[in-house]
Amino acid sequence: MVRGHAKAEAQAKNAKKNAGKEKGSNLDAIKQSVRAVCPICKTPTSTIKVLQDHYASKHPKETVPADNLGLTK
Numbered sequence: 001m002v003r004g005h006a007k008a009e010a011q012a013k014n015a016k017k018n019a020g021k022e023k024g025s026n027l028d029a030i031k032q033s034v035r036a037v038c039p040i041c042k043t044p045t046s047t048i049k050v051l052q053d054h055y056a057s058k059h060p061k062e063t064v065p066a067d068n069l070g071l072t073k
């Protein structure tokens, strides 16, 4: 049962580590959030939702490229 215990402990450690990581990288996440740039007029948008709204209002005849959709993941 030692192995099982060690595994559980490692998982708890990892969970703690990840939680701290998420908190600490909030600023980085915000910086990285400006990644969906309009390929047509180069306007930076924070989320794909904003980019979609931007397309709807500025480029209604264009469709949001699939490449940008992947950036939000």
Ligand SMILES: [Zn+2]
Residues within 6 Å of the ligand: 038, 039, 040, 041, 042, 043, 054, 058, 059
């Ligand atoms: Zn645009």
